Amino acid sequence: MSKDDGKRIENYGDSYRFTASSRVRRDGDVIWIPELYCHNGHSLMDTGVTFDGYPSVHILVRTGDEVMGDVDFYLSSIVNDQRKQGPELPRGVPYAIACPTCGEEFKRLIPCTCQVGAYRRAIYLTPDPGELAAVGICECYDCPRSFVTEEGDLLYEVVVEQTKPRG
Ligand SMILES: [Zn+2]
Ligand SMILES: [Zn+2]
Numbered sequence: 001m002s003k004d005d006g007k008r009i010e011n012y013g014d015s016y017r018f019t020a021s022s023r024v025r026r027d028g029d030v031i032w033i034p035e036l037y038c039h040n041g042h043s044l045m046d047t048g049v050t051f052d053g054y055p056s057v058h059i060l061v062r063t064g065d066e067v068m069g070d071v072d073f074y075l076s077s078i079v080n081d082q083r084k085q086g087p088e089l090p091r092g093v094p095y096a097i098a099c100p101t102c103g104e105e106f107k108r109l110i111p112c113t114c115q116v117g118a119y120r121r122a123i124y125l126t127p128d129p130g131e132l133a134a135v136g137i138c139e140c141y142d143c144p145r146s147f148v149t150e151e152g153d154l155l156y157e158v159v160v161e162q163t164k165p166r167g
Contacts, residue, residue, distance in 0.1 A: 006161035007144050009080045013155035023125040023133055023150060024079075030054075031079040031156070033125060033148070036135060038099035039107060041127035049074040051083050057123070060103070061141075062096040063089060072100065075137070080158050082144050089141040094118045097139055112138040112145050114160070120145065 018026040025032055032054050036044045049056040056074035063071055073086035089095070094117060098105045106121035120136035122129070125148075132152040138145050147157040 008159060008161070010157045010159060011155075012153070012157070013148075013150075016150070016155060024148065024155060032077050033079065033135065034077070035125065036077070037124045037127050038102060038104065039122070039124065039129045040099065040102050040104060042099050042101035044099065044123060045077070046074060049085050051076040051078060051081065054078055056085070058100050059106075059123075060098040060100045061086070061089070062098060062105075064095070070098070073097075079148060079156050080144075080146075082142075091142050092140060094139040095141065097121055097137070108139075109134070109136045112140065112143060113162075114138060114140055114143045114145060118143070120147070125150065 016024065025034055036057050038044060044057050044059060045055045046058040047055045054077050057077050059073050059075065060070050061073050071087050073084055076083045092115060096105045106123055108119035109122045110120055112118040112120050118138060118140050120138050122134045122136055125133035133150045136147045144158050145160060148155045
């Protein structure tokens, strides 16, 4: 775990059965997700950008900036791995994030605690959103708060302890 940022992962998935075909996989200490989809069933996986050999998750970020426009981001498919490839963006601002294939924005699931007005948006472990297997990612650049649900049950959640002001 990292030292000072208060980030940690809650594991609710002790009884989860990892297999060679499960929607969430385990290789040693690495927990990762092999397939992710938008709500219209488009695969978001990209093998052109990888992290530790695992495929990345390709999303579109609507910067709202006239010059930058929509930018491509590649997120790590490893649970609780903040690495990503994409341009530097201003922090602490919620961005609309969308599917690079259909261009539709991912649905807002629940508010994020990082700031008022920020939400965690849904991408799915199966092509059918009705199966209730989802990853929720915050729409703020650099916010690590995320979670994984399978069949409606929370499996993992990355939380950040609110640090008390010093002095
Ligand atoms: Zn799509
Ligand atoms: Zn957040």
